[in-house]
Amino acid sequence: MLEILYQDEDIIAINKPHGLLVHRSSIARDASEFALQLLRDQIGQPVYPAHRLDRKTAGILLFSLNKETDKELQQLFQNQLVDKRYIAVLRGHAPEEMLIDYPLKKDNGVMQEAQTNFKTIAKAELPFPSGKFPTSRYSLVEANPTTGRMHQLRKHFAHIFHPIIGDRPHGCNKQNKFWKENFEMDTMMLHASEITFKHPKTQNIITIQAGLQPEFQRVLTLLNLEN
Numbered sequence: 001m002l003e004i005l006y007q008d009e010d011i012i013a014i015n016k017p018h019g020l021l022v023h024r025s026s027i028a029r030d031a032s033e034f035a036l037q038l039l040r041d042q043i044g045q046p047v048y049p050a051h052r053l054d055r056k057t058a059g060i061l062l063f064s065l066n067k068e069t070d071k072e073l074q075q076l077f078q079n080q081l082v083d084k085r086y087i088a089v090l091r092g093h094a095p096e097e098m099l100i101d102y103p104l105k106k107d108n109g110v111m112q113e114a115q116t117n118f119k120t121i122a123k124a125e126l127p128f129p130s131g132k133f134p135t136s137r138y139s140l141v142e143a144n145p146t147t148g149r150m151h152q153l154r155k156h157f158a159h160i161f162h163p164i165i166g167d168r169p170h171g172c173n174k175q176n177k178f179w180k181e182n183f184e185m186d187t188m189m190l191h192a193s194e195i196t197f198k199h200p201k202t203q204n205i206i207t208i209q210a211g212l213q214p215e216f217q218r219v220l221t222l223l224n225l226e227n
Helices: 033-041 067-078 152-159 173-183 215-222
Strands: 003-007 012-018 058-064 083-091 097-101 114-128 135-144 190-198 206-209
Touching: 003 206, 012 033, 033 058, 058 067, 058 206, 067 190, 083 152, 083 215, 097 152, 114 152, 173 190, 173 215
Parallel strands: 058 190
Antiparallel strands: 003 012, 012 058, 083 135, 083 190, 097 114, 114 135, 190 206
């Protein structure tokens, strides 16, 4: 059963687990379960995804319950009127706070502006060498992307040399291998934790929050970063 975070007559939100695709895709033929179909069957009515999360990203996934609301919610996302917050574990000790303003290229080669604000919540170290360093360092951050480009957070954190743990292909191969071999962990440490938007029907401000999935929480425990 999917965890339902919010539901009314027009909108429903779930806490998507790591590894679950939003819908069928030709690039992931190995998958047999999809959030869209699972939620549809769970509540017994059609659902329409308002946005996307990468397969390995967990957290808030918003759906509309009718086509009219679907169109209106899609417009909110396109017009950057949805405030999105993410939690991530990065390689290295990141700056305390930063604006990453770095354009990203679309598949057709067109460059798009892209901005991500983030702040570091906590830092950690493990007693394992990493490159020229005697220990492996990590940062727990909260990110607020003000634009919504494909793989924006993954590309932005790689750009500042603090890639997300478990990310492929934008992450650190050595760290990904380290986590898999030592902790049997190959999940991407990225979680959509909160969204805020104006309800297209009621005009009320809606804020939805999602707790961390077990694998993300396990990594925080290993890093001694439990909340």
